[in-house]
Amino acid sequence: MAGDVILEISDLSKSFGPVRALRGVNFELHRGEIHALAGENGAGKSTLMNIIDGILQPDRGEIRLDGELVRIASPAAAQKMGIGFVHQEIALCPDVSVAENIFMATTNASRSFLMDYKGLERRAREVFAQLSDIDPAVLVRDLSISNQQLVEIAKALTLECRVLILDEPTAALTEAEAQVLFRIMRRLADQGISIIYISHRMVEIFDNCDRVSVFRDGRHVSTRTVADITPGDVVAAMVGREISDLYPEKLRESERSRREVLRVENLSEVKRFRDVSFTLEEGEILGIAGLIGAGRSEIVKGICRLEGEVTGEVWLQGEKLSLRDYQDSIEAGMVYLSEDRKGDGVFLDMSITANVSALKPEQVANALGLIQTRREEEQAGTLGRKLNLKCGRLQDPVSSLSGGNQQKVALAKMLSVNPRLIFLDEPTRGVDVGAKVEIHRILRDLARDGVGIVVISSELPELIGICDRVMVIHEGRIRGEVSGAEMTEENIMHLASGTTRATGAAPQAAK
Amino acid sequence: MDHTVNMPTTAKADPSVSLVKRLLKMRETGLILIILALFIGMSFASPYFLTWVNIRAMTMAFAVEGIVVVGMTVLLISGGIDLSVGSVTALSMVIAGWLFLSGIDPWLASGLSILACTAIGAFMGFFTTRIGLHHFIVSLAVMVIARGACLLGTGGRPLGLYTLPPEFKFIGQGSIGPIPIVIVMFFVVVIAFDFMLRRTTMFRKVFYTGSNEKAAAYSGIRTKKVVFLTTTLCSALCGVAGIIYMARFGSAQPTFGLGMELNVIAAAVIGGASLKGGSGSIFGAILGAVLLSVVSSSLALLDVSVYWQDIIRGSILLTAVTVDHYLNKSRG
Amino acid sequence: MDHTVNMPTTAKADPSVSLVKRLLKMRETGLILIILALFIGMSFASPYFLTWVNIRAMTMAFAVEGIVVVGMTVLLISGGIDLSVGSVTALSMVIAGWLFLSGIDPWLASGLSILACTAIGAFMGFFTTRIGLHHFIVSLAVMVIARGACLLGTGGRPLGLYTLPPEFKFIGQGSIGPIPIVIVMFFVVVIAFDFMLRRTTMFRKVFYTGSNEKAAAYSGIRTKKVVFLTTTLCSALCGVAGIIYMARFGSAQPTFGLGMELNVIAAAVIGGASLKGGSGSIFGAILGAVLLSVVSSSLALLDVSVYWQDIIRGSILLTAVTVDHYLNKSRG
Amino acid sequence: QADTLKCAPGETYIMNVMVSGHPYWIPVYQGFKQAAEAFGCETVFSGTPDYDITKQIASFEQDLVKSPAGVLLHPMQADPFIEPINRAIDNGTQVATFAADSPNSKRTGYVTSDNLAEAKFAAEEFVAALGEEFEFAVLENPGQSNHDLRVTAFLDYMAAHYPKAKLVGRQATNQDSNAAYRATASIVQANPELDAMWIPEAGSAEGAVAAVLEAKAKVMIMHADITPTTLEHIKAGNIHAALNPNQGMQGFMGFMATFLAAHSDVFDPFNDYKVSGYNPMQIPFVDNGFSVITKENADSFDLNVYMAGRNPS
């Protein structure tokens, strides 16, 4: 860890109207270090990064690069100064191929007149060789959200930069992909590149970073060497209190009612998955694990009739469902929280209240079908407080919220209708530790009250922590199931990557 | 927590302050100010401007088109667009006129004609939502087809409907006291739709669909149905407008409404509707229509040379939207 | 990993197969097939259809407008739109004609006129990118202003430019061998822009900007500059088209190009351009223009009754885009 | 100022049209103004630049706000103007119409070209040059009443008097020269024997001539109205002749009709009009006549020359 400072920020402030996102922040980045940023949702992390990348301009404060005072006017200027940025929200061109997306900055800077498509594809393949098996020739619009996240990362890795900013890059990645990323990050750091790494996953910070800075309410609280502190310290600094139990207590054997909430039989879809059968009992939380692209999301979307031409049978609380579309599924009390919050989870331009009430606006309307603003605000207010939502006004558009808070709005929307069964696809994606604990507790309480909870998560510790049972998907089929003591990261990973025999559930017939 | 409140407590301030504040916060305030400025300027420039007859003439000039503006705004909010409004309005006149001349009761003829226009909207809705073509191209084709149908139905000559019974003509030419029926109907439609769009769950779904169709589908909204209905509604309102025009003019003109689509879309856009969907208001769109109409009327009243009128009209339009843009920005 | 190959192997099969495959995969193939079908049908319906003279005449009918289509397509890809194309084309004729009549050399006059149109484009680019107004409303205002300027410059009267020197008229009326200069120029513009749009780094940025302006900006692309330039380019090409029209018709008509915008946008959209930006191709747009033009010419050649023409034209348009849509879907 | 044919100071007459930027109105208004000046009256040129009836009605009603003595009106459509015209007359503003009529209204006079006479002249001119047996085509502009009349009257006359002549093409081009180019090119292709074309306005004629010249066909073209370009084509022999309504006469007589209606108290005719409450100055129809423009007299029809030194408004 070299000692010299490459980036120095002093007394930086930024407000959005009445919201003071940053208040006199000081921050130092050393050459060749991996510097973690931690903080609650809305603490100002992304805002600070956006300022460093020239997307936003600070109201006050100084930025020094290599000791020199600089003004970063635009992303283009940042790029010239050697700053690379992987955004928290995916920003790719959907109509353009993966290869072109990755090398967009290169193309922009290139002096050559003609495009070298072959060269781009070749180089894209080289980048992906270590990361994933995405075909560089396909259009980005045809990729799942997690694959898009990988493209974002690949994009950053091709930048020739001195400072690389990664804003929650692993939020939708599974362990395996994340590990690849960490190896690459370490190699870059060893080459002298400085990395700012934002994450809400303590394990990642403590396994991979050198120092960690904590932010709270727009202020810089502390910067410490990772070796000197414990995750508990960081969490305490973040939320201002100790958090003892990350996960709520699981279901005891005695509490099992053995009543079936959900039964799925022989669910198949032409391209994405086959012969999926499983059940969910009252009171338990079922997890679904798998690698990126395994088909986890597709299966639950299929159950809710959101996508695909699905065959098979679904029983909800002993009643056979015949759903035509997702509307019917909601009527039946079965809802799905999307993994792609920006794409299909929230209405960015609409108010927080309108977002929360979107699933059933009738709930906040009177008998004549007229929406009662007061009731709508009450609804959003109640759920917002429950989820620790941080916002300016409830009438502000969701686009003004930090990433994690947008996720909370998406979640509030699901909870607003008191469903009988919720499928949650990456429910705590980008959510801070404190709120996460809260969400886990809410899920457990709902389960106890008889609501069916199915969680898809790429974060294995989370799955293991809150689920009573985890089903593992590999290439569109149930590969196996683990519960109790068998529920370890290792077992799940083996099943997910298809290297172990199936356990638990009946072995799938080979095709 | 020491200093920030995570969740705002709903503002329950002094109601009088909040009304002024709420007015200032409205998207439409900028436009209202601009129109007011225009009115004040004009009332100095011409002694005739603030006469009742002039205001009546100016209002009559956009009232019926205003009904079409309502339909277009709803459609734009849902993410669609309709270029066929002018043709369909003309077709509505032609169908009703033709039926009337063939001996059918004018009220029945009007009902059938509105029904036919609604069917045209459903036809476009089918092509856009079921087949998945773009609104622009479908409505362009329908614009051409409907105009052709107008020509075919009339042989290109206006249908003289002088014989329409007076009680029918009354809806287009009559007055309640000093206020023409047309203006009354216009206000009824505008207020009804403005209210519904702001308050009802049904129309809220239009906003959801236009704001992010996928997120709306993921919220259980049958987005295709919503777009289908808004497309149909827009054509149905064109049908209504056509009937009112017919009663007002006592004739059915196959070439009526050429270029109406740009005017109508412009009104909605000036009033804050986004061509990308998800935002817009009836009130704003009507203010847009008022602005466009008042500018044209003022130029006519001031006897500005024709050769200058377009230049001035375009410049005022550009200035107005620029000023409105800055007013909104500073407010934001 | 034990069993899966991570890297997809690019199909490097028999090159002849791949050519056919590539053709089938192209966005434009559907349109080509539809146009071919129309040609085959027409060559049976009329013995005159496949004569060189007729094909020449049909090409002449859309060649100049085709140049405007090129500009519009690039602008649409970048996420903009321009309603002023018809007025600006007319203004180009008027400015050049007026300068010529005031005694300036016609080549110089044309150059100045194209420059003026470019300036108009830059003006619109300024309002859209710097002030942040929507292209629709800015270009609508400019459409009105430019039309007004045409009226003002001519007093509403067409300028007779019969006295243009023959070497100037040559660009509009002359031929190289059997091929009119107009058609040659059209092909040069189309091929040059199609190539540039597909292959040059400069024009790829137009796609990036239109596809996701934010993502493009994050990659360091000066997206405002890109949109500014495409807006300017479109008007500049209108300027060029105006000059060619002037040379061809030997007059400058202040009312020229009314309604051109819808035609031009329709051509681009039929050819696969998205009104949301990010996709489209020159080749496709030109095929769209060909389709629209060939349908009109065919109806005239078959002497279809005027009263039926619009209905048939609209229906063919709708059918064609529907068929194209399904062809693309099945391909996908 | 009863019993005199002189305007009181400030007495104003307005000429109201649609598409007010169209050059057709220019000489009409000149005639209107010349007559007005002779009687010491003020004039205003008014109307809407758009092809939009609601806008024209609004502009007409706004004219009335100023209480002019009379309005010479070109009503875009007949029936929609009935009610506004009647209201104007009831409020003391006299209305006469020109070039298009609103016959069911209380307007007192109507000045126009005889489109039937134009059509008949064109037909006879073709027959004189080509004999009774030839192939001809027309371009048209459906929905524009006077253009419609020029075409339908021509076709009816030909069918009635010269049945051996054959109509081979009939296309709508709506005053758009590029559309006219396209249509004419196709007609010429489909009918190599085409001898004659009748076009109801000049914009389409410009495109049609270009197509005919390009195809090197031998087609005798006649059209109504005139533009500098078609004028040059007439001089060059590419167009046989143009029929141009006497616009100046239209404006002059239009003023007279309006003015006389406003001063009808000088007139006490032998009928019941006065006792029945009508304006006695009823002029059902005035033909302003038309000129035939050929190579020989073309020079007198250059509008730019005519307007040099005159005030257009």
Ligand SMILES: Nc1ncnc2c1ncn2[C@@H]1O[C@H](COP(=O)(O)OP(=O)(O)OP(=O)(O)O)[C@@H](O)[C@H]1O
């Ligand atoms: N464009 C904006 N308009 C208004 N407020 C904004 C805007 N962007 C951010 N904010 C506010 O600034 C604060 C800081 O947001 P920021 O995105 O930096 O948080 P963060 O630390 O990145 O949180 P997360 O962990 O949820 O991503 C939040 O309160 C947010 O609501």
Ligand SMILES: Nc1ncnc2c1ncn2[C@@H]1O[C@H](COP(=O)(O)OP(=O)(O)OP(=O)(O)O)[C@@H](O)[C@H]1O
């Ligand atoms: N919109 C889409 N278009 C085309 N293919 C898709 C799309 N969404 C997903 N896929 C593909 O379908 C397969 C299953 O995707 P799915 O999203 O269900 O996987 P997953 O297990 O949820 O993984 P993750 O969400 O982490 O990518 C993958 O191969 C993915 O690439």
Ligand SMILES: [Mg+2]
């Ligand atoms: Mg953030």
Ligand SMILES: [Mg+2]
């Ligand atoms: Mg998934």
